[in-house]
Amino acid sequence: MTDVGIIMGSDSDWPVMRLAAEALDEFGIAHEVRVVSAHRTPHLMLDYAGQAADRGLKVIIAGAGGAAHLPGMVASVTPLPVIGVPVPLKYLDGMDSLMSIVQMPAGIPVATMAIGGARNAGLMAVRILAAADPALLAKVRDFQDALRTMVAEKDAALSQQ
Numbered sequence: 634m635t636d637v638g639i640i641m642g643s644d645s646d647w648p649v650m651r652l653a654a655e656a657l658d659e660f661g662i663a664h665e666v667r668v669v670s671a672h673r674t675p676h677l678m679l680d681y682a683g684q685a686a687d688r689g690l691k692v693i694i695a696g697a698g699g700a701a702h703l704p705g706m707v708a709s710v711t712p713l714p715v716i717g718v719p720v721p722l723k724y725l726d727g728m729d730s731l732m733s734i735v736q737m738p739a740g741i742p743v744a745t746m747a748i749g750g751a752r753n754a755g756l757m758a759v760r761i762l763a764a765a766d767p768a769l770l771a772k773v774r775d776f777q778d779a780l781r782t783m784v785a786e787k788d789a790a791l792s793q794q
């Protein structure tokens with residue numbers, strides 16, 4: 634069963650979006666990866682968003698750059714939670730992508746990550762799934778413990794300087 638759909642407006646987004654896939658892999662979450670463009674393949678986008686829940690997906694991670702309409706448009710069609718990733722492009726440092734995704738009208742939520750924040754998108758999807766999965770929730774707790782340990786070790790190393 635594939636739980637998470639990772640979609641992006643172009644294969645040029647993959648160097649950023651692969652971080653979401655890697656985070657899901659770390660937690661053993663089955664996912665699919667597709668290029669679905671709001672502007673170049675609008676009918677495919679509508680089909681994908683319209684069928685996602687019935688196909689068994691539980692979360693969609695959508696990344697796009699520039700005039701990044703993909704996450705919001707997908708969220709307007711699917712009842713699933715949509716996590717948006719603003720992909721930084723050559724100009725405007727990703728601010729255009731962020732603004733295109735974050736300011737959604739009331740009623741159509743998109744959980745917008747930081748510019749280039751695909752790893753957190755993957756981790757957010759894990760947390761959403763973990764809310765109804767005690768075994769996965771335990772893995773999230775272990776992950777948090779590992780972060781605390783990592784910081785404590787760095788703190789100890791620096792304090793010995």
Ligand code: RP5
Pocket residue numbers: 641642643644645646670671672696697698699700720722
């Ligand atoms: C957006 O246009 C895509 O998400 C991508 O970030 C951007 C540029 O696409 P390419 O011209 O690289 O295919 O829709």
